[in-house]
Amino acid sequence: xxxxxxxxxxxxxxxxxxxxxxxxxxxxxxxxxxxxxxxxxxxxxxxxxxxxxxxxxxxxxxxxxxxxxxxxxxxxxxxxxxxxxxxxxxxxxxxxxxxxxxxxxxxxxxxxxxxxxxxxxxxxxxxxxxxxxxxxxxxxxxxxxxxxxxxxxxxxxxxxxxxxxxxxxxxxxxxxxxxxxxxxxxxxxxxxxxxxxxxxxxxxxxxxxxxxxxxxxxxxxxxxxxxxxxxxxxxxxxxxxxxxxxxxxxxxxxxxxxxxxxxxxxxxxxxxxxxxxx
Numbered sequence: 387x388x389x390x391x392x393x394x395x396x397x398x399x400x401x402x403x404x405x406x407x408x409x410x411x412x413x414x415x416x417x418x419x420x421x422x423x424x425x426x427x428x429x430x431x432x433x434x435x436x437x438x439x440x441x442x443x444x445x446x447x448x449x450x451x452x453x454x455x456x457x458x459x460x461x462x463x464x465x466x467x468x469x470x471x472x473x474x475x476x477x478x479x480x481x482x483x484x485x486x487x488x489x490x491x492x493x494x495x496x497x498x499x500x501x502x503x504x505x506x507x508x509x510x511x512x513x514x515x516x517x518x519x520x521x522x523x524x525x526x527x528x529x530x531x532x533x534x535x536x537x538x539x540x541x542x543x544x545x546x547x548x549x550x551x552x553x554x555x556x557x558x559x560x561x562x563x564x565x566x567x568x569x570x571x572x573x574x575x576x577x578x579x580x581x582x583x584x585x586x587x588x589x590x591x592x593x594x595x596x597x598x599x600x601x602x603x604x605x606x607x608x609x610x611x612x613x614x615x616x617x618x619x620x621x622x623x624x625x626x627x628x629x630x631x632x633x634x635x636x637x638x639x640x641x642x643x644x645x646x647x648x649x650x651x652x653x654x655x656x657x658x659x660x661x662x663x664x
Contacts (some may be wrong), residue, residue, distance in 0.1 A: 394658030
């Protein structure tokens with residue numbers, strides 16, 4: 387079909403296309419404005435291994451070797467910290483110590499989807515799997531491209547709950563790394579002390595004493611240092627007004643896509659009519 391014929395056919399459908407465009411704008415605008423808003427809590431962290439005074443550096447054999455500021459890959463204690471943020475233990479902690487389960491149940495029971503669940507008799511109570519799935523979907527961990535910092539973000543409908551959840555996740559992951567290190571050092575110290583109590587060979591006791599001194603130094607550093615895996619650069623903090631979803635951006639996109647969709651539909655109708663006549 388020639389382009390001029392196609393354009394004349396679309397122009398002939400201008401009133402129908404205008405009505406469809408207004409209908410799409412009305413439905414889309416209603417959906418965007420009625421969508422529940424959420425507060426975004428944010429915290430900026432940095433791996434503790436990026437400094438020569440980090441715990442992982444002080445407890446190693448070469449205590450004075452500086453860390454590399456150019457290596458942006460998560461490794462060491464920081465990698466364990468990132469894994470602990472989304473672990474099942476973290477989800478269980480949130481379900482036990484916060485109002486996360488009540489918030490999930492309220493969100494599931496509210497809105498048109500909640501009414502449909504009531505009519506169909508579906509489950510409305512939240513369990514541990516729901517908390518874990520929510521944590522995996524809602525927690526965003528983004529690495530900065532300009533530095534070695536990472537940004538933790540979480541969005542919730544309740545402002546205070548979002549701030550509490552983010553703070554507890556950071557404290558839980560940090561305590562997880564510290565607890566694992568202390569447990570490892572304590573077990574090794576007990577084994578070395580038991581070996582020294584029975585060993586009589588002077589040539590074997592000397593290296594055992596050196597290993598014991600290293601692990602005792604590690605235990606002292608872990609007891610003195612407040613940061614083991616991740617240092618808080620900024621936050622946790624939460625915004626004063628809800629920002630998710632971004633209503634202005636969604637409305638602008640709707641104003642652009644609705645006319646284009648109607649024009650595309652009108653062109654398809656003209657082409658189908660032309661093909662049927664042919």
